[in-house]
Amino acid sequence: AQSVTQLGSHVSVSEGALVLLRCNYSSSVPPYLFWYVQYPNQGLQLLLKYTSAATLVKGINGFEAEFKKSETSFHLTKPSAHMSDAAEYFCAVSFGYGNKLVFGAGTILRVKS
Amino acid sequence: NAGVMQNPRHLVRRRGQEARLRCSPMKGHSHVYWYRQLPEEGLKFMVYLQKENIIDESGMPKERFSAEFPKEGPSILRIQQVVRGDSAAYFCASSLDLATGEQYFGPGTRLTVT
Numbered sequence: 011a012q013s014v015t016q017l018g019s020h021v022s023v024s025e026g027a028l029v030l031l032r033c034n035y036s037s038s039v040p041p042y043l044f045w046y047v048q049y050p051n052q053g054l055q056l057l058l059k060y061t062s063a064a065t066l067v068k069g070i071n072g073f074e075a076e077f078k079k080s081e082t083s084f085h086l087t088k089p090s091a092h093m094s095d096a097a098e099y100f101c102a103v104s105f106g107y108g109n110k111l112v113f114g115a116g117t118i119l120r121v122k123s
Numbered sequence: 124n125a126g127v128m129q130n131p132r133h134l135v136r137r138r139g140q141e142a143r144l145r146c147s148p149m150k151g152h153s154h155v156y157w158y159r160q161l162p163e164e165g166l167k168f169m170v171y172l173q174k175e176n177i178i179d180e181s182g183m184p185k186e187r188f189s190a191e192f193p194k195e196g197p198s199i200l201r202i203q204q205v206v207r208g209d210s211a212a213y214f215c216a217s218s219l220d221l222a223t224g225e226q227y228f229g230p231g232t233r234l235t236v237t
Binding site: 042044046051052053054055056059061100104109110111112113114115116 | 127129156158164165166167168171179181182214216224225226227228229230231233
């Protein structure tokens with residue numbers, strides 16, 4: 011069965027430091043990959059998506075992610091954390107046309123001043 | 124263009140009552156998905172609907188839960204005879220372009236069963 015693993019349920023960084031949130035998936039076919047952000051008591055906002063075009067994907071708010079097929083990974087990065095980045099981040103995959111999203115368990119990002 | 128709308132945002136029901144959650148997709152979107160987020164867990168797929176059709180309900184509990192997306196009006200997720208374990212956030216998402224699988228989420232309905 012397809013699955014998504016996010017390493018680290020909580021990540022803490024200092025303001026201005028690099029943000030790295032890890033995501034690995036298991037699939038026998040190339041998936042579509044997404045990162046979503048959720049602020050407290052709100053819905054999910056799409057940060058970026060990979061749909062088999064460029065392997066380095068740039069998203070909103072300075073985030074980017076790189077698809078590495080050999081590692082089955084899609085890690086999310088941001089060069090310099092901002093206090094407003096504190097939220098929960100979800101990696102998700104879709105395995106075909108019109109298919110449901112399968113989510114990782116989420117990573118809560120804390121940004122220290 | 125308004126986003127995905129869900130109402131109510133918060134719903135409190137006593138055990139045994141019915142809960143009805145509504146979702147209006149983004150304009151022009153004909154694909155609707157429902158997900159459930161239990162406390163301390165990620166989102167889990169429940170059901171995928173197109174207008175008047177259920178396409179995939181593999182994530183729906185076999186009993187008490189049903190969903191519809193009529194030709195006119197919002198999509199409805201209905202939970203009959205709610206139990207405390209149904210307390211969760213229920214999110215609706217809509218999609219226009221199935222080729223990319225990109226889904227846009229509503230703000231969610233937080234159901235509390237007392």
